[in-house]
Amino acid sequence: ACGREEGQGGGENVSALSPLADIPAAQEPEGSGGIPADQGEDGSSDGIPVGQGESGSFGGIPAGQGEPEGSGGIPVGQGESGSSGGIPAGQGESGDFADIPAGQGEDGGSGGIPNGQEAARGETSGETGENGAVGSGNGNGSGTPRPTSVSKLRNLPEGFVYLDEAIPGALFEIRYATEYNFVGAVIDGYNAPLAIMAEPAAKALKAVNEELEQSGYVLLIYDAYRPAKAVAHFKRWAQQPEVPEEQAMKDVFYPDVDKSQLFKLGYIASKSGHSRGSTVDLTLADRETGIPADMGSPFDFLGDISSHGTKKITAEQTANRELLKKAMVKHGFKPYNKEWWHYTLKDEPYPQKYFDFDVE
Numbered sequence: 001a002c003g004r005e006e007g008q009g010g011g012e013n014v015s016a017l018s019p020l021a022d023i024p025a026a027q028e029p030e031g032s033g034g035i036p037a038d039q040g041e042d043g044s045s046d047g048i049p050v051g052q053g054e055s056g057s058f059g060g061i062p063a064g065q066g067e068p069e070g071s072g073g074i075p076v077g078q079g080e081s082g083s084s085g086g087i088p089a090g091q092g093e094s095g096d097f098a099d100i101p102a103g104q105g106e107d108g109g110s111g112g113i114p115n116g117q118e119a120a121r122g123e124t125s126g127e128t129g130e131n132g133a134v135g136s137g138n139g140n141g142s143g144t145p146r147p148t149s150v151s152k153l154r155n156l157p158e159g160f161v162y163l164d165e166a167i168p169g170a171l172f173e174i175r176y177a178t179e180y181n182f183v184g185a186v187i188d189g190y191n192a193p194l195a196i197m198a199e200p201a202a203k204a205l206k207a208v209n210e211e212l213e214q215s216g217y218v219l220l221i222y223d224a225y226r227p228a229k230a231v232a233h234f235k236r237w238a239q240q241p242e243v244p245e246e247q248a249m250k251d252v253f254y255p256d257v258d259k260s261q262l263f264k265l266g267y268i269a270s271k272s273g274h275s276r277g278s279t280v281d282l283t284l285a286d287r288e289t290g291i292p293a294d295m296g297s298p299f300d301f302l303g304d305i306s307s308h309g310t311k312k313i314t315a316e317q318t319a320n321r322e323l324l325k326k327a328m329v330k331h332g333f334k335p336y337n338k339e340w341w342h343y344t345l346k347d348e349p350y351p352q353k354y355f356d357f358d359v360e
Ligand SMILES: C[C@@H](N)C(=O)N[C@H](C)C(=O)O
Pocket: 030, 031, 032, 041, 042, 043, 044, 045, 046, 069, 070, 108, 109, 110, 111, 112, 266, 267, 268, 269, 270, 271, 272, 273, 274, 281, 300, 339, 342
């Protein structure tokens, strides 16, 4: 897993494959570095990787632009994403589409951090049903990939796409659709372990994946588009006092910080770039095994060690972070200094809009 555990996967190959360009991390917090809760910024998540088998075409995506952020647990193979025909009547409406005007945003939540669980190669549950069911793992932190049937409603707002269709070969572990995240519950608005982004961001991310494949890696995506209602859920949770039942998840994701400080410290954003559809939480995984590269801290570990430039990690872990960063920056994404997994497309198509349709 990508946590603090020993890095599997990436290690040795990395130095040979990555020129470690010194790309400075973006200063501007999408998160809320030093910004009081409620003033919004970006956030991200961690989840269950899903191996995306055959994905559909990437039709209709405008020339690339882009940015990124993920979920905890078990990578899930997204088998064949079949056609979307056959959606039962009455299921078609995807969630609310209440766009939140810029400046009103709710606080962003923070993606759960995967505890070094092995990223199981997408257990493709595969067979896509008539309504596009795909297999996906449930990020319950058990370490055991369990196929789940997911039906895509396929009526996303115009301009948005499912990443399993847009980025063949990527893996997914949508933590906020599971209980394996810092909140310890499925997050509001995540009705299925799916990743959605605005088309330009998806196109740019596809290019990143293609480039990394040359080095033996694929992208493992923990979170992408995040509904505003999910950010509101994070905020409500952070405002409640910590209780003993939360200790297990606290130990994994925010052991050194009181949860009431997570927004203020920039680890979760009140107005998250994720809700604008062009931010993604992700890591590198071995192309053959699906095992996440060792990044020195797990996804959604909310602490200093997750910052770009930290001295607390090994040269190999730094190299892994740099390999990901170099590829992301090359294709138009900007990093977030406090979280090595969080990236946002610079030329995002909806810079002022905070969407609230459900992930389903
Ligand atoms: C919570 C974490 N995964 C994340 O995305 N943090 C940034 C700052 C956000 O909430 O936008």
